[in-house]
Amino acid sequence: MTESARHEVLRDEPGAAVCLLGNLAIVRGALEAGVQFVSGYPGTPASEVGDTFARIARDADVLFEYSVNEKIAVEIAFAASLAGARSLCSMKHLGLNYAGDPISTLPYVGVEGGLVIVSAGDPSAITSPNEQDQRHFTRFLYYPIFDPSTPDDAHRMTRTAFSLSEATRLPVILRPTTRVCHVGGMVELGPLPATRNTVRFTKNPARYVPIPVNARRMRTELIERYAQAEALLAESGFFPRAGTGRHGIVASGAAHAYLPEVIEALGVEERVSRLQIGAYPIPARVLADFLDSVDAVLVLEELTPFVEDWVTLAAHRQGRLLPIHGKRTGLLPEAFEYSPELVEDAVRAFLGLDQRVVRPVPAPELPPRPPVLCPGCPHRTSFFRVRRVFGKNTVYTNDIGCYTLGYGEPLHACDTLLCMGSSISQASGIARATGKRTVAFIGDSTFFHSGLAALANAVRQNDAITVCILNNFVTAMTGFQPSFTTDPTDGLGPAAASVRALSLERAVRGLGVDDVWSVDPFEETPTLAALRAARTGAGVNVVILSAPCAVEGKRGGRREPRPPFAIDPERCNACSLCVRTLGCPAIVVADGRYAIDPALCDGCALCAHVCQQDAIHPVPEDDDRN
Amino acid sequence: MTKLDIFLAGVGGQGSLTASRILGETATRAGLNVVVGEIHGMAQRGGVVESTVRIGDVHGPIVDDRGADVLLGFEPVETVRALAKVGPETLVITSTRPIVPATLALAGENYPEVEPLLARILEVTPRLVSLDAAALAQEAGAAQAMNTVLLGVLAGATELPFPIELLRETILENVPPRAHDVNRRAFEAGLAFGRTAVPAASAT
Numbered sequence: 001m002t003e004s005a006r007h008e009v010l011r012d013e014p015g016a017a018v019c020l021l022g023n024l025a026i027v028r029g030a031l032e033a034g035v036q037f038v039s040g041y042p043g044t045p046a047s048e049v050g051d052t053f054a055r056i057a058r059d060a061d062v063l064f065e066y067s068v069n070e071k072i073a074v075e076i077a078f079a080a081s082l083a084g085a086r087s088l089c090s091m092k093h094l095g096l097n098y099a100g101d102p103i104s105t106l107p108y109v110g111v112e113g114g115l116v117i118v119s120a121g122d123p124s125a126i127t128s129p130n131e132q133d134q135r136h137f138t139r140f141l142y143y144p145i146f147d148p149s150t151p152d153d154a155h156r157m158t159r160t161a162f163s164l165s166e167a168t169r170l171p172v173i174l175r176p177t178t179r180v181c182h183v184g185g186m187v188e189l190g191p192l193p194a195t196r197n198t199v200r201f202t203k204n205p206a207r208y209v210p211i212p213v214n215a216r217r218m219r220t221e222l223i224e225r226y227a228q229a230e231a232l233l234a235e236s237g238f239f240p241r242a243g244t245g246r247h248g249i250v251a252s253g254a255a256h257a258y259l260p261e262v263i264e265a266l267g268v269e270e271r272v273s274r275l276q277i278g279a280y281p282i283p284a285r286v287l288a289d290f291l292d293s294v295d296a297v298l299v300l301e302e303l304t305p306f307v308e309d310w311v312t313l314a315a316h317r318q319g320r321l322l323p324i325h326g327k328r329t330g331l332l333p334e335a336f337e338y339s340p341e342l343v344e345d346a347v348r349a350f351l352g353l354d355q356r357v358v359r360p361v362p363a364p365e366l367p368p369r370p371p372v373l374c375p376g377c378p379h380r381t382s383f384f385r386v387r388r389v390f391g392k393n394t395v396y397t398n399d400i401g402c403y404t405l406g407y408g409e410p411l412h413a414c415d416t417l418l419c420m421g422s423s424i425s426q427a428s429g430i431a432r433a434t435g436k437r438t439v440a441f442i443g444d445s446t447f448f449h450s451g452l453a454a455l456a457n458a459v460r461q462n463d464a465i466t467v468c469i470l471n472n473f474v475t476a477m478t479g480f481q482p483s484f485t486t487d488p489t490d491g492l493g494p495a496a497a498s499v500r501a502l503s504l505e506r507a508v509r510g511l512g513v514d515d516v517w518s519v520d521p522f523e524e525t526p527t528l529a530a531l532r533a534a535r536t537g538a539g540v541n542v543v544i545l546s547a548p549c550a551v552e553g554k555r556g557g558r559r560e561p562r563p564p565f566a567i568d569p570e571r572c573n574a575c576s577l578c579v580r581t582l583g584c585p586a587i588v589v590a591d592g593r594y595a596i597d598p599a600l601c602d603g604c605a606l607c608a609h610v611c612q613q614d615a616i617h618p619v620p621e622d623d624d625r626n
Numbered sequence: 627m628t629k630l631d632i633f634l635a636g637v638g639g640q641g642s643l644t645a646s647r648i649l650g651e652t653a654t655r656a657g658l659n660v661v662v663g664e665i666h667g668m669a670q671r672g673g674v675v676e677s678t679v680r681i682g683d684v685h686g687p688i689v690d691d692r693g694a695d696v697l698l699g700f701e702p703v704e705t706v707r708a709l710a711k712v713g714p715e716t717l718v719i720t721s722t723r724p725i726v727p728a729t730l731a732l733a734g735e736n737y738p739e740v741e742p743l744l745a746r747i748l749e750v751t752p753r754l755v756s757l758d759a760a761a762l763a764q765e766a767g768a769a770q771a772m773n774t775v776l777l778g779v780l781a782g783a784t785e786l787p788f789p790i791e792l793l794r795e796t797i798l799e800n801v802p803p804r805a806h807d808v809n810r811r812a813f814e815a816g817l818a819f820g821r822t823a824v825p826a827a828s829a830t
Contacts, residue, residue: 019654019662021647044666126665150661150685183687184650184662257686340688361691361710364746366703367735369637369727371673409732551671576734585672585728590736597726599769 007056014191022180023048025151025187026118029158030088031060033114034193037080038064039073041449042478043092044127045181046120050090051479065499066481069420069449070095074102074117078171081115082208083201086162090118093134096173098420098450103171107142108210108218110169110225113197114162117143121177123254123302124337129400129417131335133303134175138280142222144229145173145280146238149256151185153238153278159190160236168229177302179254179337230281238278239286245271247351248294252277252307255300258340262347271351277307287314291322298350299326302338325350371405375586376562376602378547379403379470382521383413384581384606386439386468389531394439395430399423399451401443402477403470410583413441421450427465428458437464437535444504445475445483452507458540459512466534467542469504472549473558480552508542515541522547522604550602562603563618567594571615578607578616629682630787631689632780635708636700637725639671641773644800645698646677648777652796653681656788663687672728674704681787692716696784698776700759701725702743709750716751719779719820720744721759721772755783755823762815768805771812778816783823790817 008018009028020028026049030038038057040050050066057064063080067073070091077089096103096119103117122128138145144164146157154176161172206214233239243263249272251259256276263269275290291297291314299308308326315322325331325346332338332346345356373380383406386396398404398414399422406413416426427440442451447469458465475481482488484502508516515537517530527545534541548558564586572594579587579594584607586600596607598619608616632649636642643664650662663678678689692713699705699720712718722744726737747754757779763772774797781790794813801809 017654017657019650019660021662021664178665179663179687182664182666184647184660184664185687186654186659186661254686258688260685340686340690359692364706364709366707367727367730367737369672369674369703370729371638372728374671409729576731579731583728583732585726587728587731588726588737589731589734590726594731 016189020187022151025155027052029155032190033162034196036085037087039077040090042481045178047478070099074099081111081113084199085113114165115171116161142226155187168225234283243273246295247272248297249274251300255338258343262344296323376550376604382545383411397423397426397440399442424454428463431464440467444471444485448484462539469544471546518544521545564598564601568615632679632696633694633711634677634698635704638673640700645773649679717753719755723760766812767808774809774812775816778813779820782817782820
């Protein structure tokens with residue numbers, strides 16, 4: 001048996017209760033629904049959905065790809081669905097924006113095989129630049145959306161999402177958040193299907209081509225299909241009620257997961273009834289029945305007052321004038337994740353109980369531990385060399401990836417950031433507006449994701465920009481998924497086996513950039529020569545800085561381990577230059593004495609190069625400190 | 627037992643997420659309800675990592691302030707950073723081996739003294755077990771087995787709601803065969819330390 005065939009999501013034991021990470025519960029739900037085709041782009045907190053499919057695709061007989069970006073991922077999965085395949089597409093919340101064009105017309109055309117888009121939300125923006133609320137896509141674009149509060153929900157909802165999608169021909173969004181994706185919870189395994197959809201594309205242009213004459217027909221059908229989804233959701237079991245008290249609590253997502261323990265701890269089971277909102281559109285009958293049975297409502301949900309407004313509208317339609325407490329009444333915040341304490345405070349206020357006794361919790365002064373580039377990271381060397389050539393007055397636009405950690409002290413390599421691929425267009429805008437050459441940093445995966453069009457635009461306008469492509473051959477920040485420059489023989493998942501690596505240099509030259517240098521940032525002379533030529537060049541030029549990721553390169557055996565370095569205390573004069581220019585976590589300072597932690601040092605030698613006292617040298621291989 | 631709340635605090639790369647998943651898996655195998663929560667940061671290595679393991683009659687992944695039954699700390703500053711989760715009944719198990727944040731060197735500041743850090747914990751709870759878990763792991767054969775050492779200490783110092791043997795088995799199933807001996811030794815070392823380190827009172 002292969003390792004992947006033993007993967008926990010493939011266990012053929014219907015009825016078994018297992019603890020699955022939310023993202024794995026989604027994969028299991030899709031497998032139980034007979035998923036045949038999966039695509040996606042890595043993005044925290046959704047990454048393990050794609051990673052798991054990459055690992056099990058062959059054993060599960062699923063076609064899988066890490067797509068170049070979310071737009072392509074959706075289009076490919078949609079096309080497979082038109083051929084009848086049950087298809088799934090995974091991404092983080094922001095990926096859905098990138099796929100905005102295809103997803104807006106997709107519901108008009110409609111699917112054949114069930115199509116489920118997993119778009120994971122990130123309240124508190126733990127690993128994202130914003131915390132947008134994707135639930136608004138339901139009314140905006142007519143998507144049924146499932147809003148799980150636990151891995152168990154996510155598992156059952158994914159399964160149901162496929163059948164709902166096929167019954168209504170609507171694509172369906174599953175929107176878990178971090179506290180579902182990265183929570184392990186109990187899931188009861190269902191049976192894996194014996195048969196799956198027949199896959200065959202049957203030509204039917206009137207059905208699949210939304211030219212205006214067809215689109216107008218599709219528009220009216222879409223409204224009917226959305227109403228049909230609402231009717232089916234009413235019977236779905238994803239709006240469970242508990243209790244018979246006259247104080248109604250309506251809750252969704254993670255906020256709902258905290259509620260049972262809070263109600264139990266307060267001992268108010270008799271006073272409240274609760275309703276979980278597990279999907280949108282919220283069936284009118286579900287809300288009407290609930291509102292009929294209560295005298296006041298508290299709405300608990302993270303982010304925008306989405307359910308709250310829905311409830312308010314429903315009450316108005318029913319002619320019910322009852323108090324509805326939530327964000328609109330100032331009781332609860334719109335920003336950031338909720339916690340059990342926050343939920344408890346709201347429930348206490350709603351029921352008129354005494355406020356929670358808040359005992360001071362210790363908040364000791366401690367050194368912060370912000371995320372930093374790893375020891376030996378090639379990006380650090382690239383930033384160091386680029387800054388050395390372009391200086392501190394050049395504007396450095398940055399992009400989405402580990403290299404965003406060039407922000408702040410001491411690398412100062414991130415003056416602007418917006419979204420995937422924006423470094424190149426932002427550099428264009430700044431260069432053209434200021435008349436000064438601007439430098440863009442972008443990684444290999446992000447460049448193929450959305451940098452190509454921006455580079456074409458810059459070439460067309462002949463902007464004075466230098467694009468530094470930081471190529472580490474992997475999508476590192478989201479967990480080392482293969483990028484488009486990954487050698488397919490590198491073993492980054494079975495999905496990589498059948499694909500080929502793309503050449504950054506050929507892509508860049510193909511877009512009309514003539515001045516292109518490909519260098520290894522650890523090789524000082526050619527790298528500095530390329531950067532100096534780029535600085536004094538005209539128009540768009542590109543420096544491709546390629547070196548394997550320090551972590552994945554070593555783990556994947558793509559480069560030899562390098563001996564760690566040590567600081568000679570006799571020679572070190574504590575000038576702090578190495579620390580002030582590099583910020584490497586392997587260099588530690590105690591009482592003004594500098595040392596290198598041999599367990600952390602990756603042997604990149606950059607600090608030895610920076611040191612002007614010649615105090616840093618490799619540890620001899622027979623040294624027992626190693 | 628109605629519930630057992632364990633809060634794990636560490637630094638990226640130390641294996642604290644693996645430890646929380648192993649605890650979750652062991653509880654599942656013992657037929658218990660469990661919720662495991664993880665917060666992944668932006669960096670692959672070197673950032674703050676928190677996770678929770680909640681066993682028994684529980685629903686959500688978050689442990690209340692002062693509500694942890696056990697705080698399992700992989701790094702002394704991170705243990706103190708998680709002190710909000712500690713109440714007077716909480717058992718705190720912490721490794722004393724620092725991982726110095728890169729930003730400290732940049733600011734020209736020292737890493738705090740470890741003894742005063744431990745004293746801060748004792749101001750909140752008398753139930754503290756501290757050890758250099760990295761040293762025990764190195765003695766067992768590999769620094770990476772530090773999370774196994776700490777799981778051993780946890781098993782020795784508390785009454786977990788599942789058999790120790792089941793935890794040992796689950797650990798070994800989660801490491802490659804070539805690392806079995808190291809992890810077996812690391813677990814035993816932690817277990818022995820945990821058994822002698824606290825009075826007989828259980829954590830729950």
